[in-house]
Amino acid sequence: MLVIRWALENYPDLLMPSGFNLNGVVLIDLAAKAGYMGEVVFVDTGYHFPQTLQTRDRLKERYPQLRFVTLSAGLEEEPWGEERYRSDPDGCCAVRKVAPLRDYLALKRPSALLNARSRDQASTRAFLGFLEEGERLRINPLAYWTREQLEAYAREHDLPVNPLYASGFLSIGCWPCTRAVRPGEDARAGRWEGKGKTECGLWMGEKAL
Ligand code: SF4
Numbered sequence: 001m002l003v004i005r006w007a008l009e010n011y012p013d014l015l016m017p018s019g020f021n022l023n024g025v026v027l028i029d030l031a032a033k034a035g036y037m038g039e040v041v042f043v044d045t046g047y048h049f050p051q052t053l054q055t056r057d058r059l060k061e062r063y064p065q066l067r068f069v070t071l072s073a074g075l076e077e078e079p080w081g082e083e084r085y086r087s088d089p090d091g092c093c094a095v096r097k098v099a100p101l102r103d104y105l106a107l108k109r110p111s112a113l114l115n116a117r118s119r120d121q122a123s124t125r126a127f128l129g130f131l132e133e134g135e136r137l138r139i140n141p142l143a144y145w146t147r148e149q150l151e152a153y154a155r156e157h158d159l160p161v162n163p164l165y166a167s168g169f170l171s172i173g174c175w176p177c178t179r180a181v182r183p184g185e186d187a188r189a190g191r192w193e194g195k196g197k198t199e200c201g202l203w204m205g206e207k208a209l
Contacts, residue, residue: 003130003141004034004114011112011137017041017101020055021172023116023142025159026150030141031114032063039067041104045096046072047085047174051164058160071100085176089192093200105136112137118145121171122188124198147187173200 007014016031018024018040028040040063042056060068073096084092105113115138119128132138142150147170154161164172168180170187179190192198 001030001034001141003139004031004036007112007114007139007141008035011110011139013038013110014112014114014139015039015041015105015108015110016114016116017043018116019043019173020052020059020162021116022147022150022154022161022165022170023118023121023145025055025059025161026145026153027114027116027142028059028063028066029153029157029159032066036114037065037067039069039108041069041071041101043097043100044070044072045174047096047176049162049164049172049175049178051162052172055160055162062160069104071104073097073100083176085174089177089195089197093197097200110136112139115140116142118142118147118150120146120187122186122198124188 015038016027016036018028019042040059044053056068056070060066084095113136115132117125117128117140119125128140128143130140130143132140153159162169162172168182169178169190170181171191172178173191177192177195179193181187181190188198
């Protein structure tokens with residue numbers, strides 16, 4: 001909570017991107033309680049599980065003081081003539097996920113982003129800190145939270161967690177690129193399995209402060 005309060009005082013124009021995973025739901029609740037009244041920005045790739053969209057709608061109802069913004073690449077059809085996530089997942093993420101958010105951030109120009117990632121989500125996030133520099137500062141208030149702490153917080157506050165979480169979908173992205181994780185796996189082990197990819201590309205090339 002201290003990190004969020006510091007962020008709100010120092011970066012009043014910050015934005016919060018969210019995919020409404022467990023981390024995101026906890027961060028939304030903490031931020032709302034700390035006084036955040038800004039935007040929660042979600043990118044609808046066209047491939048989300050219906051449960052994810054329902055989770056967004058439940059959050060919207062629960063936090064009327066927040067502005068939920070849904071972005072879309074507006075791709076009704078695959079201009080490549082096939083399901084691109086099979087042959088070119090990097091390209092698919094680039095047009096469906098990264099580009100809409102990048103364009104929106106270029107328009108809004110927030111000085112900082114409030115981000116829900118945590119160290120124990122994946123080995124690739126093991127060195128995550130509270131602050132990361134990049135195109136704009138990213139503030140990670142949950143960096144040191146464990147999954148057990150997040151689950152306990154969600155239970156205690158009766159948060160609207162995506163129902164797929166209870167079925168082993170500990171990190172939930174698009175349905176073609178997400179599976180339930182097995183016991184002992186990282187939370188993000190079910191993302192892009194067999195596709196040689198661990199991140200959508202949004203947060204690559206930035207470094208911890
Ligand atoms: S996660 Fe998969 S389906 Fe979603 S944008 Fe990326 S490659 Fe495409």
